[in-house]
Amino acid sequence: EIVLTQSPGTLSLSPGERATLSCRASQSVSSSYLAWYQQRPGQAPRLLIYGASSRATGIPDRFSGSGSGTDFTLTISRLEPEDFAVYYCQQYGSSPLLTFGGGTKVEIK
Amino acid sequence: QVLLQESGPGLVKASETLSLSCTVSGGFIRSYYWSWIRQPPGKELEWIGYIYYSGSTNYNPSLKGRVTISVDTSKNQFSLRLSSVTAADTAVYYCAALTITAYKGAFDIWGQGTMVTVSS
DSSP states (O other): OOOEEEEOSEEEEOTTOOEEEEEEESSOOGGGOEEEEEEOTTSOOEEEEETTTEEOTTOOTTEEEEEETTEEEEEESSOOGGGOSEEEEEEESSSSSEEEOOOEEEEEO | OOEEEEESOSEEETTSOEEEEEEEESSOGGGSEEEEEEEOTTSOOEEEEEEOTTSOEEEOGGGTTOEEEEEETTTTEEEEEEOSOOGGGOEEEEEEEEESSTTSSEEEEEOOOEEEEEEO
């Protein structure tokens, strides 16, 4: 069974700073079927990145994804006030078919 | 623009069956794999399962046969039934559209979510 481990659990940063979030899989993720989501309080998740590095429609270019195999990274180049939220990674293809990571909270320092 | 809206009871008694529906508007129900995802308060997301318009399904093994997802293409709706619920099933339940090819297995459309509480 594949497990996605996100780190750190909480990231305390100031607006304008760079955020680097990690998602590590316990086994290789099929063909980079790895996505990232942003969830603001009281809202549904929003797709940011799919296929490990492709931005979803309407997502600003300050968000970027990278990685392959078992190690993936979401980078926010310069944090805007609306970027303080919880971020989840998600894989498709390994057993179980779909799993999410435990999330990283990006909070204002 | 495809929109999803969950509906159903917000309170279910323990040992009974949770039933929710998701109405799809602004899109063609044959275009996606229609999914249910849940999130217990303060916790992470958990995929429950999906259904294709043809009726083929795939469920999370962790729910051990308690889940049934169905689709009604004439109403542009799909539904979730979760039997023998316990307090551990208390969560916000989201319906979402999964795109396997173009979005490489990602959920690109989400409903707003509906809170379901299991009472004893």
